[in-house]
Amino acid sequence: MLIAATADIHSPTYFDLFLKAVEELNVKPDVFLLAGDIVENGRVEEWERVYNVLFGKITCPIVATFGNNEFGKETQERIRSMFPDIHFLQDEKLVLNINNMRVGIVGTIGSIEKPTYWQLKNFPDVRKEFEERIKKIETLLKTLTVDFKILLMHYAPTFKILEGEEPFRWPGMGHRGYERVLVETKPDLVICAHAHNGKKKTFLDSVPVFNVALPLHKRIVIIDTKRDLKAGLEKFF
DSSP states (O other), X not given: OEEEEEBOOTBTTTHHHHHHHHHTOOSOOSEEEEESOOBSTTOTTHHHHHHHHHTTTXXXXXXXXXXXXXXXXXXXXXXXXXXXXXXXXXSEEEEEEXXXXXXXXXXXXXXXXXXXXXXXXHOTTHHHHHHHHHHHHHHHHHTOOOSEEEEEESSBSSGGGGBTBOGGGGGGTBOTHHHHHXXXXXXXXXXXXXXXXXXXXXXXXXEEEEEOBHHHHSSOEEEETTTHHHHOSGGGX
16 A cells, blocks of 8 residues: 655645645555645635645545644634545544555544643643543544554654654644553554654654654655565665
8 A cells, every 4th residue: 555645734835845746746645644734824725725736636535634723623624614525534533445455544633742822822721632632542543443554643642753853842742642542552654744853753662653744855755555664664764
């Protein structure tokens, strides 16, 4: 199975880079994953430009979750309604049949240990929401019976993937509460983003975690699950 993944387009900021990356894509993926922050500062209209780049070029299922720049239920529902052919997941699971395999995807924005001032001001219960989300994602992963299990999220599930960012920023970029969840539920692959200067990949126990942020890679990340996840990931990067 070929998985294409990207995030942090922050359109219009990195729109031209995204356009170039899609134009240079020379494989036909089986699924295309978007790990949030597709647009900047809730600019829903920018989603149209991003979608138009994918239309016709990407013919496989597209699965997306939201980022902090698409924060808030109203913004997320507007985006969902605009693009019914994209599978948007916010604390939800989806099962796709790909190459005679049942592929399960759990999608979430994730959690951070230190909410932003804006989040605290506009969503007073956001700390509780972030903590409860960890339990919810654990339940979704445990109840997903498939051949291949993916966790798609925006924020980092471990500080290990944030190395390269300033350490004082790490609590505002991810939550270590997911580390135990990943070790115990053993998804086959974790896709995250948000860290433009973080590591491209790391492992939690045997679980591979990929940071697919577009500003980090300057291209669409392609993962061949049959080759790259079994043969070791070092050569892939």
